[in-house]
Amino acid sequence: MLSYDNKIVLAPMVRIGTLPMRLLALRYGADLVYTEELIDWKFLRSKRRYNDILNTVDYVDQTDGTIVFRTCNEEKDRVILQLGTSNAERALKVAKLVEKDVAAIDINMGCPKEFSIKGGMGVALMAQPEKAFNILKTLVDNLPIPVTCKIRILQTPEETLEVVEKLVSSGIKAIGIHGRTRDERPQHAVHTDIIKFVAERISVPVIANGGSKEIEKHADIYKFKEMTGCSSVMIARAAEWNCSIFRKEGLLPMDTVIEEYLKLAVEYDNSPCNTKYCVQNILRDLQDTPRGRQFLDCQTLEQICSIWGLGEFCRETQSNYQKRGIKGRWQVTP
Ligand code: FNR
Known part of the structure; x- marks a missing residue:
């Protein structure tokens, strides 16, 4: 219990x-x-x-x-x-x-x-x-x-x-x-x-x-x-x-947290809309930077992931899921 x-x-x-x-x-x-x-x-x-x-x-x-x-x-x-x-x-x-x-x-x-x-x-x-x-x-x-x-x-x-x-x-x-x-x-x-x-x-x-x-x-x-x-x-x-x-060992840099978050979002096929919202709340004021503005334009999980160097990982994982039967249904719903 x-x-x-x-x-x-x-x-x-x-x-x-x-x-x-x-x-x-x-x-x-x-x-x-x-x-x-x-x-x-x-x-x-x-x-x-x-x-x-x-x-x-x-x-x-x-x-x-x-x-x-x-x-x-x-x-x-x-x-x-x-x-x-x-x-x-x-x-x-x-x-x-x-x-x-x-x-x-x-x-x-x-x-x-x-x-x-x-x-x-x-x-x-x-x-x-x-x-x-x-x-x-x-x-x-x-x-x-x-x-x-x-x-x-x-x-x-x-x-x-x-x-x-x-x-x-x-x-x-x-x-x-x-x-x-x-x-x-x-x-x-x-x-x-x-x-x-x-x-x-x-x-x-x-x-x-x-x-x-x-x-x-x-x-x-x-x-x-x-x-x-x-x-x-x-x-x-x-x-x-x-x-x-x-973490008992101390805070990690924001970019590391975003990367680790995005890997889980891809792995668990989280919706792009929810993923974007969560990343937005990590970025906060930094949305008003060139990279932040690029992020705000993103619509797919792959576009978001690409900003943090995880575009290829996202593509491969999604293509693997699609081959196994997920038709991307959860990827387009909010
Ligand atoms: C919340 N809070 C909240 N509380 C709750 O009981 N159920 C919920 O679904 C939510 N949703 C929610 C969303 C967001 C974005 C925030 C910031 C807050 C309130 C939250 O659990 C907490 O009680 C307060 O934020 C105060 O705690 P902190 O932020 O000082 O640690």
Whole structure:
């Protein structure tokens, strides 16, 4: 059974946390990796299929053929599927579909986006602790794998603790706490004191989150852990910008990270659109350079790869896959 003690974790990130980035994080030293948030009703439109060319398990959307979730053996014991949900029954249906393919299920109770709140998901659940508890309890009672949730803090330590205690009483194995309120944005300071207050008073491990502004090198992860008094730390933006933040040996240059990311993207036939988005978020300001502009014009995986000297590798891999039966379908869908 998965343990949540002393873990360094890749946080859930929409569009960033797809298979290539998760594998890269694990190879650099992350202990656990979260998927991007997957919305329950969208997931329920998908069908599981084993992809014997890539050796992956694919959940394929039956309406448009896109990959909703792709995973593989290498991450099986360490990947946590994050669900966006407002309904216990739907959440359980998804969890039952994937329970043999993932290490744990997490419920997103922290997303402040309008789309989530309107659907009663994400941080909306923090205002309805009874409903949030019910979703977690339904999952805990019916799944053989651990269940967790990721929340944002409320205005005061006491209010936050009260809701957390209610959620923990469902039997969840850990709780991720992003130290910002629903109205605070990433540029606001993170309230490490509130995370600490809660972590000291509850019985399950707290995975501290929200420290990326101060996490510039691997050693900073331990500082954040100390400041929050937590056993585990979850990193989003610092990993989005340079995934080698997980390396104990130190950060790698941006180009090396892009190359290693691209190799995985090609190997796992990631869509060009998603690959481009992830590379764009590594390049950041450097998009405004001649090479950055050349990158922005790219439309295919091969064009992107060529900029980092991997054009031939991409061509060969894709041609090999096509010979074996992949018709490039996933290569043109976003
Ligand atoms: C996020 N975040 C997020 N949170 C979540 O629970 N589910 C999700 O799918 C996402 N998606 C997402 C995408 C991107 C691009 C970013 C930058 C963030 C929030 C994230 O997990 C984390 O809570 C915050 O970014 C704060 O942590 P850091 O960035 O300070 O480490």
